[in-house]
Amino acid sequence: xxxxxxxxxxxxxxxxxxxxxxxxxxxxxxxxxxxxxxxxxxxxxxxxxxxxxxxxxxxxxxxxxxxxxxxxxxxxxxxxxxxxxxxxxxxxxxxxxxxxxxxxxxxxxxxxxxxxxxxxxxxxxxxxxxxxxxxxxxxxxxxxxxxxxxxxxxxxxxxxxxxxxxxxxxxxxxxxxxxxxxxxxxxxxxxxxxxxxxxxxxxxxxxxxxxxxxxxxxxxxxxxxxxxxxxxxxxxxxxxxxxxxxxxxxxxxxxxxxxxxxxxxxxxxxxxxxxxxxxxxxxxxxxxxxxxxxxxxxxxxxxxxxxxxxxxxxxxxxxxxxxxxxxxxxxxxxxxxxxxxxxxxxxxxxxxxxxxxxxxxxxxxxxxxxxxxxxxxxxxxxxxxxxxxxxxxxxxxxxxxxxxxxxxxxxxxxxxxxxxxxxxxxxxxxxxxxxxxxxxxxxxxxxxxxxxxxxxxxxxxxxxxxxxxxxxxxxxxxxxxxxxxxxxxxxxxxxxxxxxxxxxxxxxxxxxxxxxxxxxxxxxxxxxxxxxxxxxxxxxxxxxxxxxxxxxxxxxxxxxxxxxxxxxxxxxxxxxxxxxxxxxxxxxxxxxxxxxxxxxxxxxxxxxxxxxxxxxxxxxxxxxxxxxxxxxxxxxxxxxxxxxxxxxxxxxxxxxxxxx
Amino acid sequence: xxxxxxxxxxxxxxxxxxxxxxxxxxxxxxxxxxxxxxxxxxxxxxxxxxxxxxxxxxxxxxxxxxxxxxxxxxxxxxxxxxxxxxxxxxxxxxxxxxxxxxxxx
Numbered sequence: 001x002x003x004x005x006x007x008x009x010x011x012x013x014x015x016x017x018x019x020x021x022x023x024x025x026x027x028x029x030x031x032x033x034x035x036x037x038x039x040x041x042x043x044x045x046x047x048x049x050x051x052x053x054x055x056x057x058x059x060x061x062x063x064x065x066x067x068x069x070x071x072x073x074x075x076x077x078x079x080x081x082x083x084x085x086x087x088x089x090x091x092x093x094x095x096x097x098x099x100x101x102x103x104x105x106x107x108x109x110x111x112x113x114x115x116x117x118x119x120x121x122x123x124x125x126x127x128x129x130x131x132x133x134x135x136x137x138x139x140x141x142x143x144x145x146x147x148x149x150x151x152x153x154x155x156x157x158x159x160x161x162x163x164x165x166x167x168x169x170x171x172x173x174x175x176x177x178x179x180x181x182x183x184x185x186x187x188x189x190x191x192x193x194x195x196x197x198x199x200x201x202x203x204x205x206x207x208x209x210x211x212x213x214x215x216x217x218x219x220x221x222x223x224x225x226x227x228x229x230x231x232x233x234x235x236x237x238x239x240x241x242x243x244x245x246x247x248x249x250x251x252x253x254x255x256x257x258x259x260x261x262x263x264x265x266x267x268x269x270x271x272x273x274x275x276x277x278x279x280x281x282x283x284x285x286x287x288x289x290x291x292x293x294x295x296x297x298x299x300x301x302x303x304x305x306x307x308x309x310x311x312x313x314x315x316x317x318x319x320x321x322x323x324x325x326x327x328x329x330x331x332x333x334x335x336x337x338x339x340x341x342x343x344x345x346x347x348x349x350x351x352x353x354x355x356x357x358x359x360x361x362x363x364x365x366x367x368x369x370x371x372x373x374x375x376x377x378x379x380x381x382x383x384x385x386x387x388x389x390x391x392x393x394x395x396x397x398x399x400x401x402x403x404x405x406x407x408x409x410x411x412x413x414x415x416x417x418x419x420x421x422x423x424x425x426x427x428x429x430x431x432x433x434x435x436x437x438x439x440x441x442x443x444x445x446x447x448x449x450x451x452x453x454x455x456x457x458x459x460x461x462x463x464x465x466x467x468x469x470x471x472x473x474x475x476x477x478x479x480x481x482x483x484x485x486x487x488x489x490x491x492x493x494x495x496x497x498x499x500x501x502x503x504x505x506x507x508x509x510x511x512x513x514x515x516x517x518x519x520x521x522x523x524x525x526x527x528x529x530x531x532x533x534x535x536x537x538x539x540x541x542x543x544x545x546x547x548x549x550x551x552x553x554x555x556x557x558x559x560x561x562x563x564x565x566x567x568x569x570x571x572x573x574x575x576x577x578x579x580x581x582x583x584x585x586x587x588x589x590x591x592x593x594x595x596x597x598x599x600x601x602x603x604x605x606x607x608x609x610x611x612x613x614x615x616x617x618x619x620x621x622x623x624x625x626x627x628x629x630x631x632x633x634x635x636x637x638x639x640x641x642x643x644x645x646x647x648x649x650x651x652x653x654x655x656x657x658x659x660x
Numbered sequence: 661x662x663x664x665x666x667x668x669x670x671x672x673x674x675x676x677x678x679x680x681x682x683x684x685x686x687x688x689x690x691x692x693x694x695x696x697x698x699x700x701x702x703x704x705x706x707x708x709x710x711x712x713x714x715x716x717x718x719x720x721x722x723x724x725x726x727x728x729x730x731x732x733x734x735x736x737x738x739x740x741x742x743x744x745x746x747x748x749x750x751x752x753x754x755x756x757x758x759x760x761x762x763x764x765x
Contacts, residue, residue, distance in 0.1 A: 051728050052721070052724050052725050052727075052728050052730060052733070054724075073761065073765075087728065087730070089728055089729055089730070090728060090729055091727065091728050092727040092728070093724075093727060099724070100763070101717070101720045101721075101724075103760070103761060103762060103763040104763065105763055105764065105765070107763075138727075138728075138729070209728075209729060209730070307749065308747075308749060309743065309747075311740075316736075358721075359721065361714075361717060362713065362714055362717050362758060362760065363759075363760060364760060364761055364763070366761050367759060367760055367761050368759065369759055371714070595759065596710075596752055596753075596756045596757060596758050596759070597750070597758055597759075599749045599750065600749065600750065600751050603751060603753075
């Protein structure tokens, strides 16, 4: 057996790239830190009993942003910011209460039908509004957003002095789901609290599960939000309605909203006669319709659902790719996959992560184990740049800029530095574009910290790493290597042009589709070849510096890191890319401390559920773009300039925030 | 291990109640039928059986989805419960228990 090396040798693997050729060189010194731009962690996709979650709105916020031990048991996860991202449509449960299944003392499933007219938590709901059948039991989500979730959020924002946002998991016409937030009007920090009317209006107008034909009414009982399309909710016509929704965001809230498709492989390829997944042309359509609001992809969530039949991320074998890969969908996990196809156009397409918290499966909300989802902040953290007056606008600006990264299982902390420069000292970071001369040497730096502990309740050794002879406790994250992934940028493909729409496939066949064949792992930097410092708290700071030689064509450089070595049986291939995660469950969990909830085969416990999630850790950093001096600007630059023009003189609603 | 007794609260989706809607989408009726079939399978297992417990948790989530009109998700959870029972994926060794904290604690 060997233990994970903590070497202090700096260096770089040298290999060739495409647009940027050659490589080499190292720097023995620790580079200057860019401490002016620390990151803050959040979650934008999660559920409560307003839709299909298991806990109340308040409990969900408390566990996510509170500190220390929760009052009724369990740990809080101290996120810096939090966006409620519940489904559209309707719900029959009063979400001031948790579900009985959550096993929280004093909490029982409560329906709206039984609490109308009662004042609970300072909120009185007198009627279920909008179109109602003969026996109404459900509250439309637009009403819920305005009258229930947002008022609770205001109270919690003032209690915790953290940035809380009312968002939505949009049930998209013609597709599955997309994270949306419209922050305009939301001022939970101010005395009047503001409102979430714009968020509610989007939900009413464009959610395919919301077929209410009335919406809120004025003093004369006339609908306030007129002109809703309640017909075109599926297939190709549904997609066009979805594009209209993105256009509506772009036209009305170009800097104060976002639309990020989520678990995008789960429902399979796009179905022109139904409501399923997304093909690459749909991401392109969204980005074309909303260049400053539709700028990315979110990874699956539901990270503890992996059983012996697969299912991590809630992906069935019919998902595009047939499952998750290193807890990512195939669109983002594959080198040369769909995400690389978008980046190969120079699009502002960035990736994000959230929990998709609903419940803990076999466990109750207070239990340490989960066979379904993690609480926001427990396992996934989406990092965006922090700032002195951090506010809702900061979240949207940070996401739109691309200066963000996604972390599972606290494999790294909040201080990632990933940047590049040419001969000068003008460093460019994630989401930015470096302009260089062909032949110029490009220096790339990465710095990160591996926390001493994560939130794993398990201290036994990682069963996946034991296959490689590595003893590494599950609650002590580690990094084996970082991949620097590079692809060529060949320009924007126009709608209708060859290659704009690409045939897709359900199941593992979908994993074979290559969207950007120029993409390669340009360098693979082993942790043992990085410079390392063990900090007083037991965390480990890592840094490396490498270089490339600029070529004659534009390119991008993105990064990912993992605790799993190359060619680990049942986990990674010979290049270090993740295999479909169902394979992880072929590995025994043989330690006497392996928990009772794991799937068994012939009485032998397998690496499944939360043990799988904590065994197979990855982080993803968004790309840095590069192009030759004098070449046309990339779309990512043009869209950033569009955002800057829109911001010029714009009165940023939602300005007020808490001082950090 | 304690057996979860499912709360059989009424589901009240706002969508249609025919077995299959005109557009071929799952309905409340098809969802409830699938849940009932899976529950019948689960109840054939002993009350303390671990796979029965997991299946009943899945059926709880199926009913939650139905309550929000998400009948496709309801069917998926009902199917997961059925697979859990048929494959009997969870077994507890003698003396082993699931670390589930009861609501009254």
